[in-house]
Structure formats: structure tokens, C-alpha cells
Amino acid sequence: MSALFIQSGNALVSRVANWVGAVPSPLTVNASSVSNDTNPILTTSASPVGQVLPGDFIGPSTMLPYTVVLFVNATSITVSDPDGVWTNSILPATILKLPSQSSLEILSCIQNAEMTMRVIELPGLRSDPYNPTNPSILVTDSQGMADIPFDMNWPILFFQDTQTSNQPAGATNVGPWIVYDRVGDREIIRRRMIDQLYIRPFGVPRVIRASFSEVGGRYVFSPNPGANVTIKAYYQRSYNLLFSPTNNAAIPILQTNEVLSSFPEGYLYNTLSAYYDKNKNVEEAQKWKARGDDAYGLIEDQNFKDKWRGGDQHLTSEFQPRNYRYSFK
Secondary structure, three states, X not given: OXXXXXXXXXXXXXXXXXXXXXXXXXXXXXXXXEOOOOOOEEEEOOOOEOOEOOOOEEEOOOOOOOEEEEEEOOOEEEEEOOOOOOOOOOOOEEEEEOOHHHHHHHHHHHHHHHHHOOOOOOHHHEOOOOOOOOOOEEEOOOOOOEEOOOOEEEEEEEEEOOOOOOOXXXXXOOXXXXXXXXXXXXXXXXXXXXXXXOOOOOOOOXXXXXXXXXXXXXXXXXXXXXXOOEEEEEEEEOOOOOOOEOOOOOOOEOOOOHHHHHOHHHHHHHHHHHHHHXXXXXXXXXXXXXXXXXXXXXXXXXXXXXXXXXXXXXXXXXXXXXXXXXXXX
């Protein structure tokens, strides 16, 4: 029953193929044994060359996800199988294959769906500036600028909270702490020109409101932080596409990402919308697009509510004078 749960790219292709009616066909070769691996090697009863190509999807049952083929030779087929479909199957078994044209069409529609979701905002796509092993940081160059991270979609907040070099031994972090707010490119250049007029205090327990913006392929900060300064970066990341190469021999292609693991319905609905749009079925395409928009709309609504619910819940600001604030008269 694992085909009911979309936990990998294989399961997504299988679910879409089942929905659109892509009927698998049995091959004339059987899988007689399998290695116990993430990328299992299926030993076949005869040569599968000519019947199976890399990129095809094969499986032992119509009730289970199909697995993408990585490599084929005269005696075996190597597949990507993170769901353990083959290693948990009873062998020997007849190999079923989705039509190659259907697989190619579904993969192209998955990529189209990913293009429509490139700027979605999910908790799993936020960077972690506090990660102890691989924090998301920016390091300034000799001009006090920093390269924009390659996986940056848009920035949320940059800040410094490191200890100063001249504080006494054993002291806690006494600041100053610097928060960089995003401003426009014209404004950041104007502020940069008057940087020398700023007073830069050290050891002062307060937060300095600074600014940053993009100029070319780098971030510019004002006041100028100087060279080799580490700035923690909290931002919305992009995500890697399904079935893209990983440069990892153990896991050669990507079978999951932050979007599929936390928002599988988005992948399913948008892939079906792209599929029916490609096949010129406007009514079905619009139906699935509406379902995808509705599903993400719930996430987006909660996301915006959470942003505004953080912090002080008073209806009026503490800094606004009210003669009744501390009195019941």
C-alpha cells in the first residue's frame, strides 16, 4: 500500500501515471535476485538490453511504486529505490514497465510543476543561521560586501551577534548587536557614501539598525562592516529539483526535497495540471491548478498569520501615550 504515500520522486511518478491511465506492460525477462542497496541491482533471467532504457520506470507490481532505471547491461538492471520496493519483493518476479513516452511526459510535467512552485514559502526552505555544523552565514570581502548565496530566493533578516574582541574574559555577549534591514539599491548606495559619518560603538549593550541591499551579485551593508566579518543570514532558500544529479555515487539522483516531504499535494496537483494542460484538456488543467492554489493558500494564510502574531500582542504600542494605561480611573 506504499503507493498511496508520496514519499519519493518514484512514488510521485507512479501516482500520476496511475491517475492519468498510463498502463504498464510486462517484459519478457524476470528479476531473479536483487542486491540489498539504495540503488539495487536486479539480476535478470535474460538480457534486458533493448527492452529497458535508463530513465524508464519499472516495478514488480501495479500496487507498488515504479522505480527509475539508472543503468542497464546484459545481465542486470540498476534502479533507484529509496522506498525499498525491490528489496522487499518476493523474487523471481515479472518486471513491469511504464510506457517510455508516458514516463517522459510525466517527468516533463513534474519539471513544469516545479517551475510554478519556485517561490513558494515553506518552513523547510528557510536557512538556519544557528546550525552548529553548517550555519548559513555571509563573510564580507575587502570592500565590506558579501556574495549572494547561490540558493538564495529572497532574504528575511541578516544580523551580527558575535562577541567583540575587546570585552573582558568571562563576559557575556554585550554587543553591539547589528540587525540589517533590507532597503532599495538606490538607498543602500546613498547610505554607503555617508558611512564615514557613523559612530561605531563597541561594548555597548544595544542593537544597531543597519541596512543592506543587492548591488550586482553582492550584498552591500551600511554601515560598512569591514573585511572578513561574519554575518548570520536568515533567508528563504530555493530547492533542488527531483531527479536532478547529486554528484553522490551512493545517491546519484535526487528522490526527495523539502517541498515534496512537506507539501506533496502541491507536487501532485501541479503536475496533473501541467499534464492536462499539455494534453489540451483545459477543464481538467484548471481544476487541478485550483486545487493546488487552494492547498498552498491554506499554508500561505497560516504563514502570514504567524508572521504578524509573533512578539507583543498588545492592541496599542507601549510607546503611544495613553492616560488610562496604568490607571483604572
